[in-house]
Amino acid sequence: MGALDTKADAMEAWNRPPVITPEGEGELLELSMGPHHPSTHGVFRMDVTLDGERVLKLKPVFGYLHRNHEKIAEGAAYLASMPYTDRLDYFCSLTNNWAYALAVEKLVGQAVPERAEYIRVILAELTRVQNHASAIGFLIQEMGASGTPLMYAFREREKILDLFESLTGSRMMCNYMRFGGCRVDVSEAWLQATRKVVGELPKFVDEFEELLTGNEILMARTQGVGVLKPDLAVNASITGPMLRASGVNYDIRKVDHYGIYDRFQFRVPLGDHGDIYDRYMVRVLEMRESIGILEQALKEVPGGPVMDPKAKIRGFRPKPGEAYGRIEAPKGELGFYLISRGGAEPYRYRVRPPSLINLTVLEDMCLGHNVADVVLIFGSVDIVLGEVDR
Amino acid sequence: MNSEDFLLGEGILKGLKETARNALGSFVSEERLTTVQYPEQRIPTAENARVFPFLVYDGSDWQAGLRCVACQICEKECPPKCIYIEKSKDKKPDHVGKMQIYPAKFDIDVSVCMSCQICVEVCPFEAIKMDTQFELATADRFGGLLLDREQLAKSNEYYHQIHPTEASEVDARLAAEKAAAEAKAKAAAAAAAAKAAAPAAPKPAAPAATAPPTEKIPASPTAEKEGDAR
Numbered sequence: 001m002g003a004l005d006t007k008a009d010a011m012e013a014w015n016r017p018p019v020i021t022p023e024g025e026g027e028l029l030e031l032s033m034g035p036h037h038p039s040t041h042g043v044f045r046m047d048v049t050l051d052g053e054r055v056l057k058l059k060p061v062f063g064y065l066h067r068n069h070e071k072i073a074e075g076a077a078y079l080a081s082m083p084y085t086d087r088l089d090y091f092c093s094l095t096n097n098w099a100y101a102l103a104v105e106k107l108v109g110q111a112v113p114e115r116a117e118y119i120r121v122i123l124a125e126l127t128r129v130q131n132h133a134s135a136i137g138f139l140i141q142e143m144g145a146s147g148t149p150l151m152y153a154f155r156e157r158e159k160i161l162d163l164f165e166s167l168t169g170s171r172m173m174c175n176y177m178r179f180g181g182c183r184v185d186v187s188e189a190w191l192q193a194t195r196k197v198v199g200e201l202p203k204f205v206d207e208f209e210e211l212l213t214g215n216e217i218l219m220a221r222t223q224g225v226g227v228l229k230p231d232l233a234v235n236a237s238i239t240g241p242m243l244r245a246s247g248v249n250y251d252i253r254k255v256d257h258y259g260i261y262d263r264f265q266f267r268v269p270l271g272d273h274g275d276i277y278d279r280y281m282v283r284v285l286e287m288r289e290s291i292g293i294l295e296q297a298l299k300e301v302p303g304g305p306v307m308d309p310k311a312k313i314r315g316f317r318p319k320p321g322e323a324y325g326r327i328e329a330p331k332g333e334l335g336f337y338l339i340s341r342g343g344a345e346p347y348r349y350r351v352r353p354p355s356l357i358n359l360t361v362l363e364d365m366c367l368g369h370n371v372a373d374v375v376l377i378f379g380s381v382d383i384v385l386g387e388v389d390r
Numbered sequence: 391m392n393s394e395d396f397l398l399g400e401g402i403l404k405g406l407k408e409t410a411r412n413a414l415g416s417f418v419s420e421e422r423l424t425t426v427q428y429p430e431q432r433i434p435t436a437e438n439a440r441v442f443p444f445l446v447y448d449g450s451d452w453q454a455g456l457r458c459v460a461c462q463i464c465e466k467e468c469p470p471k472c473i474y475i476e477k478s479k480d481k482k483p484d485h486v487g488k489m490q491i492y493p494a495k496f497d498i499d500v501s502v503c504m505s506c507q508i509c510v511e512v513c514p515f516e517a518i519k520m521d522t523q524f525e526l527a528t529a530d531r532f533g534g535l536l537l538d539r540e541q542l543a544k545s546n547e548y549y550h551q552i553h554p555t556e557a558s559e560v561d562a563r564l565a566a567e568k569a570a571a572e573a574k575a576k577a578a579a580a581a582a583a584a585k586a587a588a589p590a591a592p593k594p595a596a597p598a599a600t601a602p603p604t605e606k607i608p609a610s611p612t613a614e615k616e617g618d619a620r
Contacts, residue, residue, distance in 0.1 A: 080469035083506030148409055155424050162436070169440040169520065175506045183511070184438070211408045214401030314467070314512055 028056065033374070035064045041138070042385030046362070046374065053370045058363040062356070065389035073349040078104055078179070078316050081349065085336075086173040089355065089387040091131050094123045094164070095329040097177035102258060103325030103336035104179045108318045116181040116306045117260045121297050122194065123164075123176070124259075124327070125290040129201060130157040131330035132241075132283040132290075133208070135382040139280065140212065142379040143221055149212060156204045159197050166190060180311025191301060198294045205287050213284070222276035226365040226377035229274060236361045240332025240354050241286060242381060245271030245278040252328035259327075264293045276380040283382075317344050331355055331382055351390055355383035437553060440507050440520035442500045442537075444544045452543035454482065457517035460493040464509035464518055472502035473509065488571070496539035500526065516560045522552045 034045035043064035049057035069088065073081040085100045086093035098120055105112065112120075137153030161171040167190055168174040168183070176183050212218055228238070233246040243250055251268040253261040269285035271278030318340040326335035332354025339348040358381050366374045416422040426433060447455035460477040476495035483489055509518050521544070528534030550557040 076469060077467065079508065080467065083469055083504055083508065086506075087504075152412070158424065166436040166438055169436070169438040169507065170505065173505065175508075207408055211405040215405050216398060216401050219401075314463070 031371070033371075035061075041379075041383060044383075044385055044388065046378070048371065048374065050371065053372075055366050055369055055371065055374055058366045058374065060359060060362050062359075063389055065385045067390065069390040070349050070351060074346055077344050078318070078346065079313060081346075082177070083173065083175045086175055087386055088351065088353065088390060089329065089331060089334075089384045090172055091134065091384055092127045092330050093172055093174045094127045094168075094176060095327060095334065097174065098124055098259075099325055099327045099329065099334045100336050101177040101179055101325075102327060103323050103338050104318070106325050107321060107323035107338050107340055108179070110180045110311060111308060113181055113305050113308055114260075114302045115185075115304045118297055118301045119182050119186055119306060120177065121259055121261070121264070122294060122301075123167075123174075125294045125297070126160050126163065126194070126198075128290045128330045129287050129294075130160045131382075132287050133157055133204075135330075136208070136212070136280060136283055139276075139376070139379040139382075140218070142375050143218065149208070152204075152208060152211070156201070159200075163190070163194055163197060166193070178307060178311070178313070179316070181305070181307030183307075185306045186301075191298065194294075195298050198291060198298060201291045201294075202288070205284065205291070209284060213281070218280075219277065221373075221376060222280060222380075224273070225276050225369060225373050226380060227273060227275045228361060228365055232361060232364060233274070236357070238332070238358050238361060240329070240358065240382075241279055241282045242332065242358050244268065245282045246274035247271055252326060252333055256326065258325075261293075264296045266290075266293050276376055279380045279382075315344075317342060322348075326352065329354055331384070331387070332358055351387075353387040353390065355381075355385075355387040356389075359383055359388060435522045435524075437555065439522045440505055441524045442503055442505060442521050442526070443498060443507075443509055443518050443542070444521045445496065445539060445542045446517055446519055446546055446549050447543050448546050450545075452540070452545070455545075456492055456539070456543060457515050458493050458496060458539075459490040459515055459517070460496070461515070463512050463514070467508055467512045469506060469508060470502050470504055472499045473497070474499075493539055496542060497536055498542060499536050501531070501535040516564060519549055519553070519556075 029050040031048045031050055032045060033048055035043040045061040045064070047057075047059040047061060048055055067087075069084055073084065076084075082097060082100060085096040088096050104110070133153040134150070134157055137150035140149040141147070164174055165171045167186060168176040228242065228246050230246045230248050233243050234248060238246075239250070239252075247270050249268055249270055252258070253266075254268060266289045269282050269289065271282050320340055320342045322337070322339040324335055324337045326333050328334075333352065334354055335352035337348070337350040337352065338346045341347040362378060362381065365377050369377065412422065446457050448457065449455040460475050462475050462477075465471075465473045465475050474495065474497040475493050478492045478494040481489040481491050505520070507520055510520055526535075546557070546561075549560075
């Protein structure tokens with residue numbers, strides 16, 4: 001992209017279809033990658049136009065996993081949508097729960113007890129660690145290292161999922177947060193187990209880095225590949241580790257101070273080049289920062305109730321109004337927009353999914369690269385199809 | 391990448407060392423063995439684990455002891471609407487001795503159920519709880535996964551077995567309720583006796599002393615109060 005001096009220039013550059021001219025005499029090949037392709041993390045299709053190995057055009061095709069989430073939620077009680085949010089980004093059900101609970105709490109002006117806030121932070125950061133670990137594992141898997149890093153990540157993720165199961169009853173579909181707190185209280189034994197797991201996490205990240213960060217194959221495959229420029233990232237409303245890897249300092253935990261994040265010391269890791277390697281590094285560093293937050297939060301979990309005693313579960317009817325609650329989910333900004341007309345069901349329920357919006361710049365990142373790199377670039381976006389299609 | 395700065399391949403060797411350490415470590419330390427041979431070996435399920443709901447009954451006869459009073463709150467609140475209840479025409483006494491209707495039909499389609507536990511949360515009668523049984527594969531896709539009330543009914547002892555802490559809390563709560571109900575009944579009986587002794591009162595407050603109407607359970611004051619408290 002050239003210099004974007006005026007808004008008109010920016011719009012023109014934005015609307016212009018990216019053009020890469022073919023080289024030589026050969027014919028162009030149109031290839032449909034997916035929807036059942038091992039590299040697509042689910043059912044997602046890319047229509048790729050190739051000149052030999054080079055990508056000239058790429059059209060992402062969404063919608064194979066559309067399940068009508070928003071419309072279902074508009075016909076169901078507020079609480080009944082909570083288990084459905086688990087199924088958006090099924091790697092991070094607890095952050096999804098939190099975002100939805102936050103939106104509803106904003107809508108009704110519900111306060112959350114201190115202890116519940118701490119539990120939410122602990123669970124969200126555990127979710128972030130396990131999401132980033134497995135995201136990196138999948139990325140390396142797509143590079144051809146079939147198994148080892150992914151299995152190391154899953155070994156660690158398993159410990160965290162065990163914690164989730166012993167607290168919420170389910171490993172992935174946690175359905176744990178409620179409007180005004182959390183469903184059940186944590187026990188002292190659970191906190192001890194969490195401290196133990198968190199105490200071992202730095203060792204795991206060290207091991208992961210020892211395995212990968214200096215690896216020449218990883219560097220050769222990822223450095224300078226799939227570069228996302230900061231101005232395009234901002235224009236396309238990219239969020240999360242992808243945006244920060246492009247060097248834009250924007251973390252909703254720092255910007256919004258939702259929950260109790262202003263009480264914790266942590267830094268926001270930023271990338272420099274916006275390539276796949278930076279996205280990988282940003283995720284590794286974010287894991288370390290999350291571990292830092294976890295250590296601080298676990299030190300000082302206060303007593304008290306986990307649920308506002310005035311909050312009600314049945315007969316929940318918010319006053320007419322609208323609210324947008326957003327959090328920094330592991331994949332980016334996850335927001336829920338709700339309009340209430342005073343009924344038991346939301347009049348409008350809208351999800352702002354980070355996965356879908358981060359995926360919109362896929363073509364810009366892939367143009368001119370080889371097909372093998374498309375798989376890698378796609379992997380570095382870190383999406384879950386449950387959230388892309390909803 | 392500048393190959394003069396470092397030995398090319400150093401990073402790969404470092405990574406291989408890590409892999410080797412992990413692979414060999416599994417022969418030395420038990421902790422590194424993270425998986426089990428599933429059908430033969432099993433990891434015990436977590437106490438809070440939840441799979442599909444079941445109906446709790448007290449005593450030995452499931453039909454007599456079923457706690458469910460067919461109030462249909464769970465049917466209404468269930469997000470995927472997998473519960474189907476038909477009320478009975480007659481009544482039977484519940485755990486506090488109050489005459490209640492019972493479910494003539496209570497079906498849960500576990501192929502639709504998403505194990506969200508909302509039915510458990512909204513139930514004011516501690517009648518529906520989550521099971522931990524997950525090996526439910528069946529060859530019959532429709533009938534085999536549609537559980538009726540006989541298949542769903544599990545004893546309170548079974549509930550204690552799978553969720554000991556939670557079941558004890560529930561028992562304590564129910565015992566307190568029962569004691570309160572008995573005390574109330576006693577007081578009411580005493581009041582009724584006193585009123586009967588006084589000849590001036592033609593009609594004592596008998597309806598309040600005996601069982602209140604049970605047809606409108608969701609709107610009944612106790613049900614509403616308990617549901618909100620949760």
